[in-house]
Amino acid sequence: MTQPLRCLRAERGAADLLVLLPGAYMRPEDFVEAGFFAEVERRDLALDLCAVAVDMATVSDGRAAEAVRQQLLAPARQSHERVWLGGISLGGLMTLEITAGHPDLVDGLCLIAPYPGSRLVTNAIASAGGIDNWAPTAEALRDPDARVWHWLKAPPPDRPVFVGHGRQDRFAEGMAQIAERFLPASRHEVEGDHDWPAWRALWSRFLDTGHFATRSH
Known part of the structure; x- marks a missing residue:
C-alpha cells in the first residue's frame, strides 16, 4: 500500500492551489525556511500552498508521481477551482512527468530550475537535430524522461506556465x-546558480506575474 504523503499546507480557502514538489533530498520545510510561504502571505x-515530501526511492519507478496524482491532485479537483503543480529541479521534472501523463x-505550471532529465534522452534529442526532429520509438517512450520530452514537442498553448532558471545554473542549457x-512570456532568467538564492528570486517573480488575485477582506 502506498504510504500517505507528508505535506506542509497553508490553505485559507483560496480558489487556486499550488502543489510544490521538492528537489532531490529536499524537505517541505525547506520551502518554508526559504520564505516561499511567507512571500505569498506578504503579498x-x-x-493555497501544499509542499510535499518525496522519498527519492519512489521517484525513478513512478510511485511518487502516482501518489501525488492520487492523493493530492485528484482530490484538489473537488476543493479548488484551479490546481497548479510546480517544483524545483527534480520536482520540476516530476511536474512535467505528471502533467504529460494526466494533463x-x-x-x-510553475517550473523553477526544472531538471532536464537523463543524458540518454537529451543526447538522443541532440543527435536527432533537436526536439522537433526527434522521433522516439515506443520502446524509448517507456522512459518517463522521454515521455516528458515527447509531451514538450507540442505542449498545450493555453495553459499558464512559468519556467525559469539561473543564468549560471549548471543545467541551464x-x-x-x-x-x-513555451510562449516567450512564460520564460524567465535570473542571475544565479542551482541554489536557493536563484530559486527565491524566481519564486518572487512567479508570484508577481499576476496569475493570482489578492485576497478580499
Whole structure:
C-alpha cells in the first residue's frame, strides 16, 4: 500500500492551489525556511500552498508521481477551482512527468530550475537535430524522461506556465530548451546558480506575474 504523503499546507480557502514538489533530498520545510510561504502571505495572495515530501526511492519507478496524482491532485479537483503543480529541479521534472501523463489534472505550471532529465534522452534529442526532429520509438517512450520530452514537442498553448532558471545554473542549457517549448512570456532568467538564492528570486517573480488575485477582506 502506498504510504500517505507528508505535506506542509497553508490553505485559507483560496480558489487556486499550488502543489510544490521538492528537489532531490529536499524537505517541505525547506520551502518554508526559504520564505516561499511567507512571500505569498506578504503579498496577501489568494493562493493555497501544499509542499510535499518525496522519498527519492519512489521517484525513478513512478510511485511518487502516482501518489501525488492520487492523493493530492485528484482530490484538489473537488476543493479548488484551479490546481497548479510546480517544483524545483527534480520536482520540476516530476511536474512535467505528471502533467504529460494526466494533463486534465493540472491547470497551470510553475517550473523553477526544472531538471532536464537523463543524458540518454537529451543526447538522443541532440543527435536527432533537436526536439522537433526527434522521433522516439515506443520502446524509448517507456522512459518517463522521454515521455516528458515527447509531451514538450507540442505542449498545450493555453495553459499558464512559468519556467525559469539561473543564468549560471549548471543545467541551464537543458532548462533553456524546456523553456523554449513555451510562449516567450512564460520564460524567465535570473542571475544565479542551482541554489536557493536563484530559486527565491524566481519564486518572487512567479508570484508577481499576476496569475493570482489578492485576497478580499
